[in-house]
Amino acid sequence: xxxxxxxxxxxxxxxxxxxxxxxxxxxxxxxxxxxxxxxxxxxxxxxxxxxxxxxxxxxxxxxxxxxxxxxxxxxxxxxxxxxxxxxxxxxxxxxxxxxxxxxxxxxxxxxxxxxxxxxxxxxxxxxxxxxxxxxxxxxxxxxxxxxxxxxxxxxxxxxxxxxxxxxxxxxxxxxxxxxxxxxxxxxxxxxxxxxxxxxxxxxxxxxxxxxxxxx
Amino acid sequence: xxxxxxxxxxxxxxxxxxxxxxxxxxxxxxxxxxxxxxxxxxxxxxxxxxxxxxxxxxxxxxxxxxxxxxxxxxxxxxxxxxxxxxxxxxxxxxxxxxxxxxxxxxxxxxxxxxxxxxxxxxxxxxxxxxxxxxxxxxxxxxxxxxxxxxxxxxxxxxxxxxxxxx
Numbered sequence: 001x002x003x004x005x006x007x008x009x010x011x012x013x014x015x016x017x018x019x020x021x022x023x024x025x026x027x028x029x030x031x032x033x034x035x036x037x038x039x040x041x042x043x044x045x046x047x048x049x050x051x052x053x054x055x056x057x058x059x060x061x062x063x064x065x066x067x068x069x070x071x072x073x074x075x076x077x078x079x080x081x082x083x084x085x086x087x088x089x090x091x092x093x094x095x096x097x098x099x100x101x102x103x104x105x106x107x108x109x110x111x112x113x114x115x116x117x118x119x120x121x122x123x124x125x126x127x128x129x130x131x132x133x134x135x136x137x138x139x140x141x142x143x144x145x146x147x148x149x150x151x152x153x154x155x156x157x158x159x160x161x162x163x164x165x166x167x168x169x170x171x172x173x174x175x176x177x178x179x180x181x182x183x184x185x186x187x188x189x190x191x192x193x194x195x196x197x198x199x200x201x202x203x204x205x206x207x208x209x210x211x212x213x214x215x
Numbered sequence: 216x217x218x219x220x221x222x223x224x225x226x227x228x229x230x231x232x233x234x235x236x237x238x239x240x241x242x243x244x245x246x247x248x249x250x251x252x253x254x255x256x257x258x259x260x261x262x263x264x265x266x267x268x269x270x271x272x273x274x275x276x277x278x279x280x281x282x283x284x285x286x287x288x289x290x291x292x293x294x295x296x297x298x299x300x301x302x303x304x305x306x307x308x309x310x311x312x313x314x315x316x317x318x319x320x321x322x323x324x325x326x327x328x329x330x331x332x333x334x335x336x337x338x339x340x341x342x343x344x345x346x347x348x349x350x351x352x353x354x355x356x357x358x359x360x361x362x363x364x365x366x367x368x369x370x371x372x373x374x375x376x377x378x379x380x381x
Contacts, residue, residue, distance in 0.1 A: 074308060074310035076240055076241060077257065078259045079259060080259075080261055081304075083299050085299040085343050086342075087296055087297075087299065087342055088299045088301070088302065089261075089302075089376040146307070149301055149304050150301070152300075154300055154301065154343045154351065179309050182309060182310045182322075183322060191358075197346070198300070198360075199351075199359070199361065200359055201359060202359075
């Protein structure tokens with residue numbers, strides 16, 4: 001904030017000096033135009049929104065489609081992203097309870113099922129499985145997209161892309177999130193995370209690992 | 216009188232339905248920034264992002280994987296690098312709003328106010344190696360990830376572990 005104000009002051013001073021020198025006037029204008037590029041793009045976005053609002057854009061409008069029960073709104077990261085990949089800033093740090101039923105992620109402060117459910121299910125069945133889960137208290141739920149991404153271990157060159165000591169028996173395949181793919185389509189689809197490939201993709205029948213807790 | 220009210224309601228109702236309820240990241244997600252701010256710090260992940268992708272002149276420039284890594288690492292001041300896939304995925308807006316790009320309406324899956332210059336006609340490189348060759352990429356057109364061979368020219372947005380003091 002302070003740095004930005006200083007930058008702005010510097011720009012203002014530069015503007016005055018350059019403004020006095022007629023031959024350098026062109027340069028000053030160029031730099032000013034460069035700064036206002038952000039404005040131009042913002043305005044383009046506003047135009048697009050206005051067009052979508054009056055129906056003149058041919059893009060899908062999802063207002064008529066309702067997200068099913070259990071759908072999460074857009075979720076933004078509230079903690080650092082644990083990542084064992086070379087160069088990443090934050091290493092994963094898990095704690096497993098003595099009974100080996102839950103895995104606590106000390107970075108994201110989420111509590112995960114240590115073992116997942118057997119078998120692939122529909123989204124609706126997955127949601128119910130988490131709601132009915134009573135392991136160490138209730139309030140289990142399907143993870144959001146970014147929460148499930150936080151479990152990926154993309155540093156592994158072979159096998160399932162997850163830490164096997166924190167999550168033994170993890171399956172090769174996709175796991176459900178409760179984040180719908182937006183703009184909403186008919187029927188509504190949900191994001192899944194593929195622990196075979198280490199990818200984020202649109203979900204079909206998937207495995208289930210429930211989470212609880214927030215940042 | 217009644218007719219005009221009805222007409223107004225008919226006009227206003229669809230507008231109310233499609234007007235974006237929550238267009239961008241919540242106000243506390245990114246540290247306050249101005250129009251000319253060059254780096255944006257995510258208060259959740261604490262990562263500092265280059266607001267603009269790597270440019271040629273003032274146009275976003277697609278690069279191959281090797282050049283993408285070099286472009287970030289040679290940036291001044293030092294400390295910039297290519298993000299990992301998990302890091303780049305933290306920028307994804309799961310509820311994108313429409314924006315005009317290349318004469319069509321797209322839904323960039325990123326906060327278009329924080330990162331207004333985000334062309335989505337190609338994915339963005341990450342430093343996370345793909346299983347066979349090349350690296351994983353993130354598409355801000357769809358929010359999906361995919362492996363690409365290193366020779367393909369894709370967009371680049373650099374990241375830093377620490378803030379830049381201007």
